[in-house]
Amino acid sequence: MLQVKNLNVTLAGATRDISIVKDVSFELDAGRSLGVVGESGSGKSMTALALMGLLPGAIRASGSINLAGQELLALSEQEMCSVRGNKVAMIFQEPMTSLNPVQTIGRQVAEPLILHKGMTRAAARQEAIRLLDRVGIPDAARRLDVYPHQLSGGQRQRVMIAIALSCSPKVLVADEPTTALDVTVQRQILDLLRELVSETRMALIIISHDLGVIGEMVDEMLVMYGGNVVERGQADKVFAQPAHPYTSRLLEAIPRFGMSRSERLKTIPGTMPEIGSEMKSCIFAGRCDLVCADCLQAPPPFVSVDDAHVAACIKAGRVMETVQ
Amino acid sequence: MSTFLKNARMHRSLMIGGVLTLLLLSVAVLSLFWTPWSPTAIDIANKLKGPSAKHWLGTDHLGRDVLSMLMSGSQISIIVGFLAVSVGLLVGVALGALASTYRGWVEELIMRMSDFSIAFPIIITAVLLTAILGPGTVNSILAIGIFNIPIFARITRGAANAAWAREYVMAAQTCGKGRLRITIEHVLPNISGALIVQATILFAVAILAEAALSFLGLGTQPPEPSWGKMLNNAQTFVGLAPHLAIFPGLAIALSVMGLNLIGDGLRDVLDPKLARAR
Amino acid sequence: MIAFLLRRIATFLATLAIASVVIFAALELLPGDPAQIMLGIDAPPDALEALQKKLGVDRPVVERYFTWIGGLVVGDMGESFTYVMPVSDLIMTRLGVTLPLALLAALISVVIGVPVGLYAAANHKTPRDYGVMIFGQLGIAIPNFWFAILLVLVFSIYLGWFPAGGFPGWDAGFWPAIKALILPAFSLAIVEAAIFARISRSAVLDVLREDFVRTARAKGLSRKSTLVKHVLRNAMIPIITICGLELSSLLVGTIVIEQVFNIPGLGRLVFQSLTQLDLMVVKNLIMLLVALVVFINLVVDLLYAVIDPRLKHQGH
Numbered sequence: 001m002l003q004v005k006n007l008n009v010t011l012a013g014a015t016r017d018i019s020i021v022k023d024v025s026f027e028l029d030a031g032r033s034l035g036v037v038g039e040s041g042s043g044k045s046m047t048a049l050a051l052m053g054l055l056p057g058a059i060r061a062s063g064s065i066n067l068a069g070q071e072l073l074a075l076s077e078q079e080m081c082s083v084r085g086n087k088v089a090m091i092f093q094e095p096m097t098s099l100n101p102v103q104t105i106g107r108q109v110a111e112p113l114i115l116h117k118g119m120t121r122a123a124a125r126q127e128a129i130r131l132l133d134r135v136g137i138p139d140a141a142r143r144l145d146v147y148p149h150q151l152s153g154g155q156r157q158r159v160m161i162a163i164a165l166s167c168s169p170k171v172l173v174a175d176e177p178t179t180a181l182d183v184t185v186q187r188q189i190l191d192l193l194r195e196l197v198s199e200t201r202m203a204l205i206i207i208s209h210d211l212g213v214i215g216e217m218v219d220e221m222l223v224m225y226g227g228n229v230v231e232r233g234q235a236d237k238v239f240a241q242p243a244h245p246y247t248s249r250l251l252e253a254i255p256r257f258g259m260s261r262s263e264r265l266k267t268i269p270g271t272m273p274e275i276g277s278e279m280k281s282c283i284f285a286g287r288c289d290l291v292c293a294d295c296l297q298a299p300p301p302f303v304s305v306d307d308a309h310v311a312a313c314i315k316a317g318r319v320m321e322t323v324q
Numbered sequence: 325m326s327t328f329l330k331n332a333r334m335h336r337s338l339m340i341g342g343v344l345t346l347l348l349l350s351v352a353v354l355s356l357f358w359t360p361w362s363p364t365a366i367d368i369a370n371k372l373k374g375p376s377a378k379h380w381l382g383t384d385h386l387g388r389d390v391l392s393m394l395m396s397g398s399q400i401s402i403i404v405g406f407l408a409v410s411v412g413l414l415v416g417v418a419l420g421a422l423a424s425t426y427r428g429w430v431e432e433l434i435m436r437m438s439d440f441s442i443a444f445p446i447i448i449t450a451v452l453l454t455a456i457l458g459p460g461t462v463n464s465i466l467a468i469g470i471f472n473i474p475i476f477a478r479i480t481r482g483a484a485n486a487a488w489a490r491e492y493v494m495a496a497q498t499c500g501k502g503r504l505r506i507t508i509e510h511v512l513p514n515i516s517g518a519l520i521v522q523a524t525i526l527f528a529v530a531i532l533a534e535a536a537l538s539f540l541g542l543g544t545q546p547p548e549p550s551w552g553k554m555l556n557n558a559q560t561f562v563g564l565a566p567h568l569a570i571f572p573g574l575a576i577a578l579s580v581m582g583l584n585l586i587g588d589g590l591r592d593v594l595d596p597k598l599a600r601a602r
Numbered sequence: 603m604i605a606f607l608l609r610r611i612a613t614f615l616a617t618l619a620i621a622s623v624v625i626f627a628a629l630e631l632l633p634g635d636p637a638q639i640m641l642g643i644d645a646p647p648d649a650l651e652a653l654q655k656k657l658g659v660d661r662p663v664v665e666r667y668f669t670w671i672g673g674l675v676v677g678d679m680g681e682s683f684t685y686v687m688p689v690s691d692l693i694m695t696r697l698g699v700t701l702p703l704a705l706l707a708a709l710i711s712v713v714i715g716v717p718v719g720l721y722a723a724a725n726h727k728t729p730r731d732y733g734v735m736i737f738g739q740l741g742i743a744i745p746n747f748w749f750a751i752l753l754v755l756v757f758s759i760y761l762g763w764f765p766a767g768g769f770p771g772w773d774a775g776f777w778p779a780i781k782a783l784i785l786p787a788f789s790l791a792i793v794e795a796a797i798f799a800r801i802s803r804s805a806v807l808d809v810l811r812e813d814f815v816r817t818a819r820a821k822g823l824s825r826k827s828t829l830v831k832h833v834l835r836n837a838m839i840p841i842i843t844i845c846g847l848e849l850s851s852l853l854v855g856t857i858v859i860e861q862v863f864n865i866p867g868l869g870r871l872v873f874q875s876l877t878q879l880d881l882m883v884v885k886n887l888i889m890l891l892v893a894l895v896v897f898i899n900l901v902v903d904l905l906y907a908v909i910d911p912r913l914k915h916q917g918h
């Protein structure tokens with residue numbers, strides 16, 4: 001239903017264009033979920049904003065984003081406005097600041113319904129009650145007239161989800177929806193998202209820099225590094241048999257119970273190459289334990305390790321053996 | 325430092341502002357030694373003459389040379405501006421620093437006092453002072469200086485409170501240094517950027533206020549030349565001799581704009597965070 | 603909300619009380635014998651004594667202060683010795699000129715300044731935006747009394763459209779009176795409008811950086827609807843605060859502009875009574891101006907609470 005092909009995100013600079021996201025491709029069917037992971041600055045948010053047509057400033061997207069037969073990148077700004085919040089919806093990392101502080105939440109939930117579905121104020125209000133109730137806001141009818149500052153962070157994120165769900169979008173993009181919340185609330189919000197996917201048959205793209213948070217709840221996984229996709233495949237396969245050295249390092253970095261403190265704090269040494277730097281070798285070469293002369297010749301192509309499980313590494317699939 | 329200079333060169337408002345302010349300062353210094361004519365020499369026969377080769381900017385209703393008066397008038401603007409900002413800076417920073425050093429009721433008292441000052445705009449303070457002391461330059465300095473105190477106090481307290489939360493200040497605290505000492509050694513040097521920016525902008529405000537007060541007859545008194553006074557005289561003859569009104573006004577506007585542009589530019593260069601906040 | 607309201611009104615009254623003490627102390631305690639000052643050094647002794655009695659100089663300071671305040675509360679401000687009429691009547695007549703002037707100027711400056719600032723913000727980093735910023739720079743650099751003189755030069759001396767000064771009084775009819783106030787109002791307003799434009803512009807730009815603006819866009823609102831429905835009301839909070847402060851500076855600005863245009867308002871009265879050392883008028887007039895300034899600030903704070911629900915629920 002959603003097909004993204006060779007999506008590139010570029011910042012038009014004064015002297016040259018800087019590439020922020022390079023050749024991202026994936027497909028996603030209704031009722032399926034995709035997890036996008038990668039460390040900070042790897043281009044996850046930029047990919048998400050490109051899907052929404054909301055890239056900031058002089059940043060542009062090229063390639064193809066096809067939603068149920070409609071090419072989003074070919075739409076005019078005005079046409080895109082009728083897609084946003086209607087067919088594609090998004091929730092953000094910061095529930096504390098993502099709601100308008102001077103409007104009641106009822107009004108904010110009702111707004112897309114009035115905008116896209118042409119509902120009357122009263123009808124939209126009724127629907128807003130139902131939505132708030134669905135996302136687990138207790139006593140929704142009465143909470144309609146409160147302001148965001150009167151709600152907790154978790155409740156605000158539920159309101160954001162209600163806004164996103166309001167027009168029954170085909171795709172919901174959640175950019176680090178739980179990063180700003182504490183652990184128990186994190187769990188509840190993720191469970192809610194999972195329920196909603198199976199209930200409404202929408203497709204979910206969920207972004208996180210923490211593999212552990214989303215690993216178990218998504219069907220498919222996209223691992224990003226320095227603006228590139230380095231591994232793509234079914235989530236359980238990627239988890240069980242990471243094909244790219246970067247992915248396996250991310251997996252090692254997940255804290256688990258029973259780990260000693262020093263083990264838990266294990267991070268990946270080195271830093272990601274700066275965005276926009278022209279790579280003539282594998283972008284991970286600088287931090288890779290398995291690097292060899294071949295890795296420095298050219299950027300590695302995608303290597304298939306299983307059906308629909310690919311990794312951009314010349315040693316893909318042999319990662320586990322070599323590490324052990 | 326070299327990046328500071330590089331940024332400064334690249335910054336257009338800092339450039340324009342710097343040139344205008346340098347011009348103001350050099351004119352004031354020059355006028356200490358030389359003016360084309362004596363700024364107080366009366367020559368009734370040549371009164372209200374427009375600009376000419378002899379009198380570049382013309383003469384006023386008493387035949388005095390406008391250019392010479394403008395040049396000498398810059399001295400008063402700078403002196404009043406400098407002293408008024410100094411009063412505000414010394415007292416205001418001291419109060420703000422005390423508030424942030426001791427917090428608690430000291431801070432509460434100082435901040436309530438500075439809230440109260442809203443009730444007394446510059447001109448009202450100047451009127452009150454004139455009723456007591458009679459008109460004069462000292463009134464301008466005091467009225468503007470008093471107005472500046474709470475502004476500096478508020479800025480100092482805000483920036484200092486933020487600095488207190490930073491690591492190096494906390495580190496100094498764990499060394500067992502006294503709070504006042506930390507304020508002087510670590511906090512104040514750190515907020516000097518914000519204070520310099522504010523001082524530049526208040527210097528501009530002071531020049532504008534001095535002109536208004538001497539225009540109203542509350543500030544600098546004749547025969548001491550001042551821009552505001554010149555505009556007051558010009559008003560009577562504006563139909564006959566428009567140049568009398570145009571040049572002093574231009575002098576005020578350009579001086580104020582120069583300082584404001586420097587203030588804006590410094591804010592960008594020294595303190596980008598502050599630039600966004602305002 | 604009630605608690606907030608009460609707290610603000612208490613601060614308002616406390617500020618007035620302290621201001622009255624400052625003004626009273628400055629004018630009656632510091633300079634010596636007020637009767638002597640008013641009448642001059644070579645005043646005849648019997649006149650001096652009569653005035654001293656009238657001013658109550660012989661009574662204790664505290665009693666005099668409370669007599670003054672007690673009078674103020676019931677609207678009795680004593681008598682002007684130069685105009686030989688109650689100060690309150692004098693002030694009311696003059697207020698009838700100054701208040702319309704200040705309100706007219708406020709109206710013009712808000713109507714011009716705020717939309718211009720919004721326009722600049724909506725066109726951020728385009729030539730239109732830079733144009734507005736230059737207008738803003740000029741606005742803070744140009745003294746309003748100079749601008750007033752320039753307006754007189756162009757619109758009354760060269761073009762003859764408006765009177766160069768004076769005020770015919772409201773008895774002369776609405777239009778002639780307003781006509782006399784137009785140039786004064788514009789000279790106050792244009793300079794202030796430039797400041798309002800700067801403030802509004804930066805307030806809108808600040809709000810545009812907030813996360814909820816992105817949320818609004820993600821809902822499918824166009825750039826323009828987002829500006830109108832989500833940005834403006836949030837930007838109004840800083841705009842109203844600073845514009846409120848500017849309104850009190852506009853009120854004070856009338857003092858200067860009335861001098862330029864020879865308009866018999868409160869500003870003229872300040873200077874007339876100051877040169878004649880009519881301290882009774884000076885004292886009450888300054889108190890009134892201070893009260894107006896503080897009152898404007900109170901109104902601004904209350905408006906603020908209406909717009910920003912976060913303040914309304916403080917203490918919940």
Ligand SMILES: Nc1ncnc2c1ncn2[C@@H]1O[C@H](COP(=O)(O)OP(=O)(O)OP(=O)(O)O)[C@@H](O)[C@H]1O
Binds near residue numbers: 042045057275
């Ligand atoms: N407004 C912008 N202008 C120019 N470059 C930007 C802008 N925003 C982000 N970038 C750059 O784009 C790159 C990708 O950023 P992105 O926000 O997509 O990272 P991310 O993977 O979402 O990281 P995080 O986990 O921190 O959210 C970053 O290197 C950043 O420097």
Ligand code: SF4
Binds near residue numbers: 245285289291315316
């Ligand atoms: S291609 Fe080479 S350097 Fe790159 S990830 Fe694979 S092994 Fe490491």
Ligand SMILES: [Mg+2]
Binds near residue numbers: 044045175
């Ligand atoms: Mg991100």
